[in-house]
Amino acid sequence: MLGFILRRSAVMVVTAACLTFIVFWLTNIPPNLEKIAKNEAGARISDAEVASWLERNGYNEPVLLRYGQWLGVLPGWVRTDENGVTRGLCIAEGAAAADAPAFCGVFQGNWGWSRVRRDTVAHVVGGALGATAKLMFWVLVVMVPGALVTGVMAGMREGSRLDRGLSGFSILTTATPEYVSGMIFIVVFTSSAVGLRWFNGSANSAVEHATFANFTLPVVTVALYGMGYIARMTRASMAEVMTSHYIRTARLKGLPFRTIVLRHALRNALIAPFTVIMLQFPWLLNGVVITESLFSYKGFGWVLVEAAGNNDIELLLAVSVVSVLVVLVTQLISDIGYVWLNPRIRLS
Numbered sequence: 001m002l003g004f005i006l007r008r009s010a011v012m013v014v015t016a017a018c019l020t021f022i023v024f025w026l027t028n029i030p031p032n033l034e035k036i037a038k039n040e041a042g043a044r045i046s047d048a049e050v051a052s053w054l055e056r057n058g059y060n061e062p063v064l065l066r067y068g069q070w071l072g073v074l075p076g077w078v079r080t081d082e083n084g085v086t087r088g089l090c091i092a093e094g095a096a097a098a099d100a101p102a103f104c105g106v107f108q109g110n111w112g113w114s115r116v117r118r119d120t121v122a123h124v125v126g127g128a129l130g131a132t133a134k135l136m137f138w139v140l141v142v143m144v145p146g147a148l149v150t151g152v153m154a155g156m157r158e159g160s161r162l163d164r165g166l167s168g169f170s171i172l173t174t175a176t177p178e179y180v181s182g183m184i185f186i187v188v189f190t191s192s193a194v195g196l197r198w199f200n201g202s203a204n205s206a207v208e209h210a211t212f213a214n215f216t217l218p219v220v221t222v223a224l225y226g227m228g229y230i231a232r233m234t235r236a237s238m239a240e241v242m243t244s245h246y247i248r249t250a251r252l253k254g255l256p257f258r259t260i261v262l263r264h265a266l267r268n269a270l271i272a273p274f275t276v277i278m279l280q281f282p283w284l285l286n287g288v289v290i291t292e293s294l295f296s297y298k299g300f301g302w303v304l305v306e307a308a309g310n311n312d313i314e315l316l317l318a319v320s321v322v323s324v325l326v327v328l329v330t331q332l333i334s335d336i337g338y339v340w341l342n343p344r345i346r347l348s
Contacts, residue, residue, distance in 0.1 A: 004335075005332070005336070008332050008335065009332070012328040012329075012332065015324075015328060016321075016324050016325065016328060019320075019324045020317070020320060020321055020324060021067055023316075023317060023320040024063070024066075024067050024070065024317060025063055025067075027313045027316055027317060028059075028063060028066065028313065032311055032313065033054055033059050034050055034054075035311050036059075036115070036311060036313065037049075037050045037053040037054055037059075038050065039115070039311075040053070040115070041053045055079075056079055056087070057079075057087075058076075058077035058079065058088075058089060061077060068105075069089055069105060070105050070106065070112075070317070071105045071106050071107060072103045072104060072105020072106055072107035072108045072110070073103070073105065073107065074103070075090075075102045075103060076088055076089030076090040076102065076103065076104050076105075077089050078091070088100060089104060090102065090103070090104035106321070109122070110122075111125070111314065111317075111318045112314030112315075112317070112318070113314060114307075114312055114314060114315045115310075115312055115314070116306065116307075116310045116312045116315070117312075117315070121314050121315050121318045122318075124303060124315060125300075125303065125315070125318045125319065125322060128298070128299050128300045128302065128303040129299075129300055129322065131207045131297070131298060131299040131300070132284070132285060132288070132292075132299035132300035132301065134210065135218060135219065135222070135284075135288065135292075135297065135299055136281070136284045136285070138215070138219045139219055139222045139223045139226070139284060140280070140284075142219060142220065142223040142227075143222075143223040143224075143226050143227045143230070143280070144230070144277060146223070146227050146231075147226070147227040147228075147229075147230035147231040147234060147273075148230070148231075148234055148270075148273065150166050150169070150170060150227070150231040150234070150235075151166075151170075151230065151231040151232065151233065151234025151235040151237075151238060151273065152234060152235075152238050152261070152266065152269070153166060154166040154167055154170075154231070154235040154238075154239075155234065155235040155236070155237070155238025155239040155241075155242065155269065156238060156242065156261060158239040158242070163235070166231070166235070167232070167235060169228070170227070170228040170229075170231040170232045170235070171228060171232070172228070173224045173225060173227055173228035174225065174228030174229050174232070175228075176224075176225070177225070177290075178221050178222065178225050178288075178290050178291050178294070179290050179291075179294060181221050181224055181225065182217070182218075182221040182290075182291060182294045182295065183294070185199075185217045185220065185221060186201045186217065186294075189217065190217075198213070199212075199213050199214070199216050199217050200213050200214040200217075201217070201295070202214070202295060202296045203215060203217070203218045203295040203296060203297040204295075204296040204297065204298065206218075206297060207297065207298055207299070217295060218291050218292070218294075218295045218297055221291050221294075221295075222284070222288055222291050226280055226283070226284075229276065230273055230276050230277060230280070233272050233273050233276045234269065234270070234272075234273040236272075237268075237269045237270070237271065237272040237273060238265065238266075238269040240269075241265045241268050241269045242265055244265075244268075246264065247260060247264060247265055250264055274334065274337050275334050275337075278330045278331070278333055278334040278337070279330065279334070281326060281330045282323065282326050282327040282330060285300055285301075285322075285323060285326050288300075288301045289301035289302070289304060289305055293305065300319070300322075303315065303319060304316075304319050307319055
């Protein structure tokens with residue numbers, strides 16, 4: 001197991017490096033850099049002034065070199081203008097160049113500066129992650145138990161009325177996009193036209209102080225969409241396990257049906273749903289963009305859309321790194337969970 005984790009960790013590092021370099025290269029193509037120069041120096045500057053601004057700020061370095069500087073494995077760029085003023089990637093505003101460190105990238109804890117937010121990227125991403133983590137926690141509290149119970153109950157008695165009813169509900173929730181169910185909830189539960197003004201249509205205040213009124217609709221909207229898929233996977237896995245030979249043997253031995261389900265069938269039936277549940281973490285982190293935008297909840301997805309729309313390169317890179325790490329780590333946990341749930345699985 002330890003060797004497997006070490007091998008997978010090495011693959012994760014290489015994968016993360018490749019993916020972050022691709023994102024770095026795409027965000028630093030010349031048109032994006034020209035937009036940054038015009039946003040910072042003025043929209044009416046000439047092409048020569050754009051080139052001069054990019055040169056002064058270190059954007060004309062080779063992409064691979066700048067990627068190493070951004071990571072902090074290569075020394076940061078240094079420029080001295082015609083007035084003798086020295087500027088550099090690692091030189092803070094107003095600080096002396098001699099006191100500046102040579103390396104100041106991600107590995108040193110410096111994620112850069114957000115041009116739009118006018119704040120450090122680490123502070124912006126940290127606050128957004130905290131807000132989305134709170135949303136993810138309550139979504140999982142509602143979604144996972146509800147999906148597992150629905151799937152197990154449907155799979156225990158395949159073909160029954162209960163199975164057909166729960167399967168139909170699961171398909172309906174999965175087939176309904178978040179923006180559709182979210183709009184329905186807003187119209188029904190927040191509009192004065194219907195009269196059921198039980199909840200708030202905006203979850204902006206829930207970032208600081210979540211209440212039942214301002215946090216219920218975004219949680220239920222996300223949970224319902226993910227619940228159907230997990231329930232369908234659980235139902236299919238449970239139905240397959242219930243037809244296995246060892247389950248038939250347990251029935252012939254006269255074991256109670258509840259004991260057969262809880263002690264023999266449930267653990268093997270949860271192998272496939274476990275992987276699906278782990279895959280919900282990357283989706284909850286990045287895939288709730290629509291829900292956060294719909295309910296004005298300023299979490300990680302909101303920051304992702306804002307960074308992409310405003311060409312905020314440093315912020316967009318940080319969001320990409322966090323997304324990549326979450327996907328890779330959840331995949332590793334999923335593989336380890338496979339072995340724990342099913343001892344018949346061996347690692348070569």
